Amino acid sequence: MRDQVFLLFTGQRPLRNGFLFFLYIKKWLSYRAKAVVGRDITKDEAREFTRIVRRIGALLLLEPKLDKNYAAIKANCYSWSAASAQEDV
DSSP: OGGGOOOOSOOHHHHHTHHHHHHHHHHHHHTTOHHHHSSOOOHHHHHHHHHHHHHHHHHHHHHHHHHHHHHHHHHTOOOHHHHHHHHHO
16 A cells, blocks of 8 residues: 555645654554555555544644744743742742
């Protein structure tokens, strides 16, 4: 099946971050290689492969929003060290 796998319509971000994306998918497929499991990939495994690719793509598309949210939270988080210093006084 690996010779027939094409990653179409996954969006631009997965392609830009493609190296790690590719390594994960390659590893997933290697565990299902005919030489390893002694059979061709099943239809259920092929469907799961599609779902995995879509989930990774969705997460990568969320990356800018997640980064922005993280920066906002990091800038406005509670300073535990300052609070404990005041309690010691």
